[in-house]
Amino acid sequence: MTELTNPVMPGLAPGLDGFFSPRSIAVVGASENSYWGRNVFRNLTATGFAGRVVPVNPKRETVFGLPCIRTLRDLTEPVDLVYIAAPTDAVPGVLEDAASVGIRHAVIIAAGFGEAGDHERQSELTKFAAAHGITVLGPNCPGFVNVSDGVSAYGQDIPAGTKAGPVAVVLQSGALATVMFKFARAHGIGLSKLICMGNEAVTDTSDVVEYLIADKDTRVIALFVEQFRDGARFLDLARRALLAGKAIVVLKAGRTEAGQRSALAHTGAVAGDEAVANAALKQAGVARVRSIEELIITAGLFASGVQLKGRRMAAVTASGGACDIIADRASDEGIDMPEFSPETQQALRDYLPGFATVQNPLDTAAVDTARKTGTAAVPMDVVAEIVSRDPGIDFVFYLGFNVVPQFEPEPTEAKKQTARMAHVRDMMDSAPVPVCPVSLSCLEVGPFARTLFETNGIFILGGIDLGLTAIGHAIRWNTARDAARAVGTFAAPQTGPYLTEGRDGPWSEHAGRAVLEASGVPLVPAVLVHSSDEAVAAAEQLGYPVVLKICAAEIAHKSDIGGVALNLATPEAVRSAYESVAQAGRTAACTSVEGVLVSPMRPRGVELYAGITVDPTFGPTLATGLGGIWIETFKDVGLRVLPCTTSDVEDMLRSLRASPLLDGARGGPRVDIPAAARAIHAVAQAALSLGPDLRALEVNPLWCLDDKVEALDALVITGR
Amino acid sequence: MTELTNPVMPGLAPGLDGFFSPRSIAVVGASENSYWGRNVFRNLTATGFAGRVVPVNPKRETVFGLPCIRTLRDLTEPVDLVYIAAPTDAVPGVLEDAASVGIRHAVIIAAGFGEAGDHERQSELTKFAAAHGITVLGPNCPGFVNVSDGVSAYGQDIPAGTKAGPVAVVLQSGALATVMFKFARAHGIGLSKLICMGNEAVTDTSDVVEYLIADKDTRVIALFVEQFRDGARFLDLARRALLAGKAIVVLKAGRTEAGQRSALAHTGAVAGDEAVANAALKQAGVARVRSIEELIITAGLFASGVQLKGRRMAAVTASGGACDIIADRASDEGIDMPEFSPETQQALRDYLPGFATVQNPLDTAAVDTARKTGTAAVPMDVVAEIVSRDPGIDFVFYLGFNVVPQFEPEPTEAKKQTARMAHVRDMMDSAPVPVCPVSLSCLEVGPFARTLFETNGIFILGGIDLGLTAIGHAIRWNTARDAARAVGTFAAPQTGPYLTEGRDGPWSEHAGRAVLEASGVPLVPAVLVHSSDEAVAAAEQLGYPVVLKICAAEIAHKSDIGGVALNLATPEAVRSAYESVAQAGRTAACTSVEGVLVSPMRPRGVELYAGITVDPTFGPTLATGLGGIWIETFKDVGLRVLPCTTSDVEDMLRSLRASPLLDGARGGPRVDIPAAARAIHAVAQAALSLGPDLRALEVNPLWCLDDKVEALDALVITGR
Numbered sequence A, B: 001m002t003e004l005t006n007p008v009m010p011g012l013a014p015g016l017d018g019f020f021s022p023r024s025i026a027v028v029g030a031s032e033n034s035y036w037g038r039n040v041f042r043n044l045t046a047t048g049f050a051g052r053v054v055p056v057n058p059k060r061e062t063v064f065g066l067p068c069i070r071t072l073r074d075l076t077e078p079v080d081l082v083y084i085a086a087p088t089d090a091v092p093g094v095l096e097d098a099a100s101v102g103i104r105h106a107v108i109i110a111a112g113f114g115e116a117g118d119h120e121r122q123s124e125l126t127k128f129a130a131a132h133g134i135t136v137l138g139p140n141c142p143g144f145v146n147v148s149d150g151v152s153a154y155g156q157d158i159p160a161g162t163k164a165g166p167v168a169v170v171l172q173s174g175a176l177a178t179v180m181f182k183f184a185r186a187h188g189i190g191l192s193k194l195i196c197m198g199n200e201a202v203t204d205t206s207d208v209v210e211y212l213i214a215d216k217d218t219r220v221i222a223l224f225v226e227q228f229r230d231g232a233r234f235l236d237l238a239r240r241a242l243l244a245g246k247a248i249v250v251l252k253a254g255r256t257e258a259g260q261r262s263a264l265a266h267t268g269a270v271a272g273d274e275a276v277a278n279a280a281l282k283q284a285g286v287a288r289v290r291s292i293e294e295l296i297i298t299a300g301l302f303a304s305g306v307q308l309k310g311r312r313m314a315a316v317t318a319s320g321g322a323c324d325i326i327a328d329r330a331s332d333e334g335i336d337m338p339e340f341s342p343e344t345q346q347a348l349r350d351y352l353p354g355f356a357t358v359q360n361p362l363d364t365a366a367v368d369t370a371r372k373t374g375t376a377a378v379p380m381d382v383v384a385e386i387v388s389r390d391p392g393i394d395f396v397f398y399l400g401f402n403v404v405p406q407f408e409p410e411p412t413e414a415k416k417q418t419a420r421m422a423h424v425r426d427m428m429d430s431a432p433v434p435v436c437p438v439s440l441s442c443l444e445v446g447p448f449a450r451t452l453f454e455t456n457g458i459f460i461l462g463g464i465d466l467g468l469t470a471i472g473h474a475i476r477w478n479t480a481r482d483a484a485r486a487v488g489t490f491a492a493p494q495t496g497p498y499l500t501e502g503r504d505g506p507w508s509e510h511a512g513r514a515v516l517e518a519s520g521v522p523l524v525p526a527v528l529v530h531s532s533d534e535a536v537a538a539a540e541q542l543g544y545p546v547v548l549k550i551c552a553a554e555i556a557h558k559s560d561i562g563g564v565a566l567n568l569a570t571p572e573a574v575r576s577a578y579e580s581v582a583q584a585g586r587t588a589a590c591t592s593v594e595g596v597l598v599s600p601m602r603p604r605g606v607e608l609y610a611g612i613t614v615d616p617t618f619g620p621t622l623a624t625g626l627g628g629i630w631i632e633t634f635k636d637v638g639l640r641v642l643p644c645t646t647s648d649v650e651d652m653l654r655s656l657r658a659s660p661l662l663d664g665a666r667g668g669p670r671v672d673i674p675a676a677a678r679a680i681h682a683v684a685q686a687a688l689s690l691g692p693d694l695r696a697l698e699v700n701p702l703w704c705l706d707d708k709v710e711a712l713d714a715l716v717i718t719g720r
Helices: A035-046 A088-100 A119-132 A177-186 A205-214 A231-243 A267-271 A273-283 A292-303 A320-332 A342-351 A379-388 A411-430 A447-455 A464-487 A509-518 A532-542 A571-587 A646-654 A673-688 B035-046 B088-100 B119-132 B177-186 B205-214 B231-244 B267-271 B273-283 B292-303 B320-332 B342-351 B379-388 B411-430 B447-455 B464-487 B509-518 B532-542 B571-587 B646-654 B673-688
Strands: A024-028 A052-056 A081-084 A105-108 A135-137 A143-146 A151-154 A164-171 A191-196 A220-225 A247-252 A287-289 A313-317 A395-398 A435-437 A527-529 A546-552 A564-568 A593-600 A606-615 A619-626 A638-641 A694-705 A708-711 A714-718 B024-028 B052-056 B081-084 B105-108 B135-137 B143-146 B151-154 B164-171 B191-196 B220-225 B247-252 B287-289 B313-317 B395-398 B435-437 B527-529 B546-552 B564-568 B593-600 B606-615 B619-626 B638-641 B694-705 B708-711 B714-718
Touching (some): A024 A035, A035 A151, A088 A119, A164 A205, A164 A292, A205 A220, A205 A231, A220 A292, A231 A273, A231 A464, A231 A638, A247 A273, A247 A292, A273 A287, A273 A606, A273 A619, A292 A464, A292 B464, A313 A379, A342 A379, A379 A395, A379 A411, A395 A464, A411 A435, A509 A546, A532 A546, A532 A571, A532 A593, A564 A571, A673 A694, A673 A708, B024 B035, B035 B151, B088 B105, B088 B119, B119 B135, B164 B205, B177 B292, B191 B205, B205 B231, B220 B292, B231 B247, B231 B464, B231 B638, B247 B273, B273 B619, B287 B292, B287 B464, B292 B464, B313 B320, B320 B464, B342 B379, B379 B395, B395 B464, B411 B435, B509 B546, B509 B714, B527 B532, B606 B673, B619 B646, B619 B673, B638 B646
Parallel strands (some): A024 A052, A024 A081, A081 A105, A105 A135, A164 A220, A395 A435, B081 B105, B164 B220, B313 B395
Antiparallel strands (some): A143 A151, A527 A593, A606 A694, A694 A708, A694 A714, B527 B593, B546 B564, B606 B694, B619 B638, B694 B708, B694 B714
């Protein structure tokens, strides 16, 4: 039997090669009067599918005029993909038929699998597909539309007017597909593919993202995600997409249930799965949005190919009111609106009436709209062009299209507007910085205007609010991409041997210190002693005052049981403290007491926290911040999924709400932030050196005073 | 000459009675080929104006077929309103003509007044209008449309399909009018009036708001505001609107320039004008929005008359993905989604297929959409009805209309949908709680669907994101209204005599304490002494340890000059401290030294800050929070424009980010919040007792320890 699927392209998700561009499709359950069975044919026609379609239905002779076969086993030629619109119970039989005739690609509509609680049924499907090399989309999945290639295997409505373009939409929800199509169409945004994931029994969102990163028709990946099945893999893909210049925009909904956390380590408690997801997506340069509208408009901006390389914006409008709204929203997004250069100001004064205020944002309401420009441009276009040449700005927010009518204007006006739009296109092309056209609200652009924009390849941002939100994402994405390119790829994760030494559960502080030391974490000196004489000798060597702490794997909260003695200034105090601390260890009935640690007592400084726990979705995650009330009460914590750079850690510290305290606010001690960041980065490396057995690693406090940084206490937990 | 304007209705803004419903209009500058002169006629026709229209133009015989007069002085009968489309320089002459023939109402389009920097020209206009009793809208103003009464005096486009309804739109921007019309139309929202304010030379936004509060056709007031000219008056009106049950929704844009602030008081620095505006609007129950889209959709929800009396929401959707988005956004808005009652759960299980998950938000995708309901309802409607009867919810978010087509469906389907919508209306009417229909995105509702919704008086919220934002506003508004009704009206502000005693500038602490004491602020005891013997005697009487402070009006920062001595435990210490503190006063070369204050030293407690400054827009404003880093570094401060209640102060304290510290977080001292709130409220009363001369009054710190609350230091500044 001939293999008709496309040849495997190296670097693509192997199971998906050709999946979305089959040249022949069998439809099992084809019918003229069932919802799915009917729609799939209508959609194939609507998308202009030119390949072979084979209806499969034992009860029919023909469907929509095509000769029908009884089962897939009756195929006389193989097909590239089977669209299974059969009932739940019939699915396994159909898959067996498919396997027997060498079909490698299947879409399964039927529900009643994992989503309905029947995990066994779903698991059998997964196993069967794996055993027979069948790539499946679904089950519980309406399918996909490949708009670029004019192919669909899709059972829901495809709204009229859907056009091809560079945005791939991937949805962990079939019911949201229609609104995505409609909103994209309303804003003139073209799609490469729309793919519904269903239950992801075989193919998951990351597989599809990997495929789309390599897909030549896709420049932007817009995702609706309820759950990342393998967060670490997704982050790795997101980083690859970032380096490749393909933007990922995510509407991530639904708070995941908090996973199992070690009760001994409180990073999980302060972070929360949602905060980790936020941090993870941000560091991977993924634009996280919060609404359907924002998802599509943001994807549309990325799709337009505009590169926003800085945050200095010039705004040109015909409304003082709009200027104010823009100024406020720009400020929310961290966008600057610098004064124009003297040359630009002069050029504007020369062009605008004398009473107009020359400032940024610029209200051009004063300009005579009937003024001759000598070209097809309207006077506002001339103004936009002037400001686009200002050397101090990075892009122009051009709210110059509020006059474009919703409906067909009369012929003279239509001709004028057509010529103007071509001029705007030229102006945008020749401008030294990007010019972003914007409309006053997120209302649908009317058919005439849409055609004008599309003919000229102009994407108009839908409204001031969504427009500036999208621009904020685009600027942050550019920054993240530059940062990622500067770092390049991270070294491959260590593959062992790991420093776990077979331990399971909490480690003693002494053992934990060794792991930290191996990664270069600066530690307060500590001597493990076993008698009061040894304790005094250690104190003499380290210098008074000292601290004594019981050292035992099982005792995590040492001070709760009287296992810590602080600020011991004399041999007598050390001797007496040794006895009480050692006694506390014995009272805790602890079999694992290794001795007592003697360390110098440090003066008051700033106490930082650095902890790593393992997020169930994204893996080892670093949390850092000021200890005490800041983490416990105010959840003021920086989060980063590992690996990360020292510079990332500096950013985390500087982004804390409490960061003024690191700079010695109110005359308090100061922190050498680069030195602290190096130490915290080393703590993170120590956590990674424990490999997959890592459960938690915590330095609390990390003591900082001017240029001195030392871990004063350490907790390591591993598990198998 | 007969007075043709409407009779004055008591309680309305007098100058605006009848302004928006003239029965005869003269148009100065009427013309068939100028933009304004032409549009005003077209709009009068479009709005169906049935009254008399008189074109005024010395160069024409007729305009649009109507006989033209040369000037207003040629009027043979008086008119109610003159629409002045004359050039800037001609305006004064036209107004003189108007005055001479007894015209009381004028709209002035011409720009070139205050907005162009010609304040003198504008001021002359204001004076002339006042002298002749002419109410003016503008200048620099395209006018108004009274949609309810079919009257316009308006020179910009009125988009086709604008419909009458209860939303009044008031704009300090003419250029934003068209988008407001269009967005309202697109979402089926009816307008009572759209009023552009122009430069507000005579009539300002507050005048119009006052008028609209009394306007029978207006239920909701939607404002775009750049600046409140008299914030205190606006707040008073907003409170009246709230008590009257009329919602005000404000898009307030543009950060005002910081006014002149006393360098001695840092309340202004921590608060900022924008933060004060936020606090002021919030406490007056005004819904503050941040976009054009949010303004109109929120106004539309209020206009629908729905009363959201609680925050317990049930959501019914046909999409699991939508459920997740709803859950996240509801959480942002502080909306709860409780589990359904056992009875509701049982009723849902009886109706839904066995594998459906019965939870809130509810995904009804599993229900058989073809299932017979016995009525015109679709199965989802039945589900929505079931959850609406749950006793534990306050309203239903009903995302049940994604299937309504954008365009005219075929007749059978149209009939079905028509019948269904009537059923939905009945279901909403009979439901024990409000049911809020929502569409999946903010896209325009198509003509067929819009007619269906409008025929049945159903407002459909535009999208999950804007919909939940609007619902959040509506819930907060209801809460604010209940709170305002509970308080009733505040006592009229004191009209003097005020406790300023003729002082100007900073007061001595001793003098300031007297003002605080008169308002019942608890104060640490203090004795003013003039010798070391008196100091020791005071210390003996008060009990050791004590604090000594120099007392002089001119020395605000006493500790900076060595004017404070703390923790004095013995007579000798007091004696020696007296000398050094008194010396510091002499060195400061201060003529106003009143002596030295002796007070008991208080142990460590929580130190609060309570300060009042005078906001240039909203007047005396209370700021409170924890002192130290919290105010200085983290701007963690509660703000309230005065007057306020003790319960408001409690809310301010509990809303601080640092509020856990008030409850003794991490074993620290606790604050008796009601007692602290009473003391802070008394501080605010003390500030008001200074009347219009108040510049700043600050208690820092207000010391709190368990149930003890005392002002430890006080600063009062007055000015004339």
